[in-house]
Amino acid sequence: MLIHGYSGSGKSTLLDLVCGISLPNTGSVCVLGEQLNKLNSRQRDKYRALHIGYIFQRFNLIEYLNAIDNIKLAHHFASKANSSALINHIKELLTTLNVDSADWYRPISQLSVGQQQRVGIARALINKPRLIIADEPTSSLDQTAIENFMSLLISICEKQGTTLLFVSHDLSLKKYFNSSLALSDINQLKSN
Amino acid sequence: MFGVGYVKEQAKASFASSVSGVDLIVGARTGDMNLLLYSVFRIGKATSNMSWNSYNKLAQEPMVKWSFPIALGDSHRGYRVLGTTTDYFTHLSYAQQQPLIFAAGDKFGRIFDVVVGAEVAKKLNYQINDNITLSHGIGSTSFTHHDDMVFRIVGILAPTGTPVDQTLHVSLQGLEAVHLTKQQRNKLLLIRDKRITAHSSLVPQSITAVMVGLTSRMGVFQLQRKINSNTDEPLMAILPGVALSELWQMMSVAENTLALVSILVVVSTLFGLSAMLLASIRERQQEIKLLRVIGASPFFVYFLIELEALFIAVLSVLIALTALIVSLTVANDFLLAEYGLSIGSNVVSVEIIESIGIILLLTVLAAFPPSFKAFYQANRK
Numbered sequence: 001m002l003i004h005g006y007s008g009s010g011k012s013t014l015l016d017l018v019c020g021i022s023l024p025n026t027g028s029v030c031v032l033g034e035q036l037n038k039l040n041s042r043q044r045d046k047y048r049a050l051h052i053g054y055i056f057q058r059f060n061l062i063e064y065l066n067a068i069d070n071i072k073l074a075h076h077f078a079s080k081a082n083s084s085a086l087i088n089h090i091k092e093l094l095t096t097l098n099v100d101s102a103d104w105y106r107p108i109s110q111l112s113v114g115q116q117q118r119v120g121i122a123r124a125l126i127n128k129p130r131l132i133i134a135d136e137p138t139s140s141l142d143q144t145a146i147e148n149f150m151s152l153l154i155s156i157c158e159k160q161g162t163t164l165l166f167v168s169h170d171l172s173l174k175k176y177f178n179s180s181l182a183l184s185d186i187n188q189l190k191s192n
Numbered sequence: 193m194f195g196v197g198y199v200k201e202q203a204k205a206s207f208a209s210s211v212s213g214v215d216l217i218v219g220a221r222t223g224d225m226n227l228l229l230y231s232v233f234r235i236g237k238a239t240s241n242m243s244w245n246s247y248n249k250l251a252q253e254p255m256v257k258w259s260f261p262i263a264l265g266d267s268h269r270g271y272r273v274l275g276t277t278t279d280y281f282t283h284l285s286y287a288q289q290q291p292l293i294f295a296a297g298d299k300f301g302r303i304f305d306v307v308v309g310a311e312v313a314k315k316l317n318y319q320i321n322d323n324i325t326l327s328h329g330i331g332s333t334s335f336t337h338h339d340d341m342v343f344r345i346v347g348i349l350a351p352t353g354t355p356v357d358q359t360l361h362v363s364l365q366g367l368e369a370v371h372l373t374k375q376q377r378n379k380l381l382l383i384r385d386k387r388i389t390a391h392s393s394l395v396p397q398s399i400t401a402v403m404v405g406l407t408s409r410m411g412v413f414q415l416q417r418k419i420n421s422n423t424d425e426p427l428m429a430i431l432p433g434v435a436l437s438e439l440w441q442m443m444s445v446a447e448n449t450l451a452l453v454s455i456l457v458v459v460s461t462l463f464g465l466s467a468m469l470l471a472s473i474r475e476r477q478q479e480i481k482l483l484r485v486i487g488a489s490p491f492f493v494y495f496l497i498e499l500e501a502l503f504i505a506v507l508s509v510l511i512a513l514t515a516l517i518v519s520l521t522v523a524n525d526f527l528l529a530e531y532g533l534s535i536g537s538n539v540v541s542v543e544i545i546e547s548i549g550i551i552l553l554l555t556v557l558a559a560f561p562p563s564f565k566a567f568y569q570a571n572r573k
Contacts, residue, residue: 042489049487056363056485059478077487154508 005183020044053124057136078127078131108158114145193454199388210354211432219401228435231401234272241398259398275367297347307347311357320501364396462558469562490570501559
């Protein structure tokens with residue numbers, strides 16, 4: 001689903017609520033059938049690591065690590081096990097996302113923005129989440145890169161059956177999505 | 193900071209090792225420090241002497257196991273000359289009861305024989321059978337050079353790490369010969385190759401101090417009191433260990449100031465580290481948010497910063513220790529030659545481990561503000 005609107009119109013708050021970083025003052029948050037406001041802080045952290053993948057506009061990755069380490073880090077918070085199967089899985093993902101193997105062990109700062117965003121997708125996907133939240137992931141990319149990014153993201157989500165919640169101000173992306181919502185429609189502040 | 197503490201300990205140990213073999217030092221009634229400094233460390237001058245008679249009487253005391261006299265006063269190219277008897281080589285020990293060992297040659301037997309310490313031989317390139325000249329007074333240049341007073345090197349001592357290394361040892365008779373008139377000297381030269389015996393015409397007139405070893409340590413205070421209250425001649429006796437600790441007490445102000453300064457440097461560095469990390473947390477907001485999103489708890493973020501600070505501290509400690517060991521190894525020779533200080537390069541000790549522990553603890557403390565700030569930011573989002 002595409003949620004379109006401009007930054008600062010409550011987008012950050014909405015996303016923080018959905019992934020369990022912040023709690024609502026009143027009412028409840030129900031994500032993937034789970035009542036997030038009933039969980040404590042650590043439980044929410046764990047839930048987020050296991051079931052939700054998050055892609056940022058920029059700074060998707062830790063700059064002083066390389067691609068493989070970044071993805072391993074995301075896996076670390078979901079479970080303790082670290083195996084060679086994991087490494088293979090990571091490499092598969094990166095290949096699917098058209099990230100050249102020569103770039104796997106280079107520090108992130110040396111990759112282009114397009115490459116970084118694609119590695120970001122891999123990081124979001126490593127724990128096989130049921131929900132992916134994408135927060136303006138294409139806003140730093142040029143047109144070709146956007147097309148690459150979107151087609152890869154959508155195809156992987158369809159293949160894995162992952163729900164995609166995509167926020168962007170770019171209405172031209174509407175064509176990739178089944179449904180869309182305007183942020184202004186759902187953002188209603190009650191004034192007393 | 194490690195360097196200051198270590199060198200201090202080593203210097204004290206080095207000095208202590210110089211006096212370890214002697215139970216009592218007897219000399220003219222001057223001052224404790226004076227006597228210690230010139231008799232053991234060959235620093236300064238004796239303001240008055242003691243008589244040969246007193247030495248004889250002292251040597252016959254029942255409590256005295258061994259003793260030897262010394263006379264200090266002259267120099268050779270910057271190194272002190274010490275007049276003594278052959279008992280010096282038999283009885284003087286240092287560090288852990290180590291006796292003096294000859295690297296080459298043997299003790300002196302004739303009036304114009306000389307035994308040199310290890311440093312003297314090394315720095316001035318002396319060998320057995322070399323001829324050297326002894327001058328009057330202290331200093332590497334002297335106005336009155338006695339060219340006739342040529343001495344021959346008959347022994348070279350092995351290194352000890354004490355002032356012995358920087359001393360030239362001659363017989364008391366040889367030392368006195370340097371101060372004679374030309375006429376008297378010429379008479380001496382006639383018998384120069386004769387061995388010194390108890391019946392020699394040259395009886396030492398005065399000496400500066402006597403080193404004494406006792407049969408039992410228990411009697412040391414008794415003997416000391418006896419000597420101190422001697423009415424025949426103004427004499428005094430000191431216990432080297434006691435005098436040494438008095439010396440350290442005098443120096444303690446300087447010592448403590450130095451230690452304090454080095455501690456303050458460490459503290460201010462930690463403040464700097466804290467400030468730097470604090471500033472960087474603001475820059476790392478995105479990184480923190482990212483960590484939170486992939487499932488890190490705020491505590492994880494806290495520990496991340498603390499660990500970074502600790503890592504920096506550990507690295508600094510390692511670099512500091514390496515630099516210290518390297519510079520000590522390089523400076524060792526120099527320190528030994530110039531100051532008679534033997535400082536090892538083995539810096540690892542209980543004190544240093546304790547200091548490192550405290551530094552790491554302080555680092556954790558200093559890193560608390562930035563770590564907490566990161567925690568707070570992580571929590572708020």
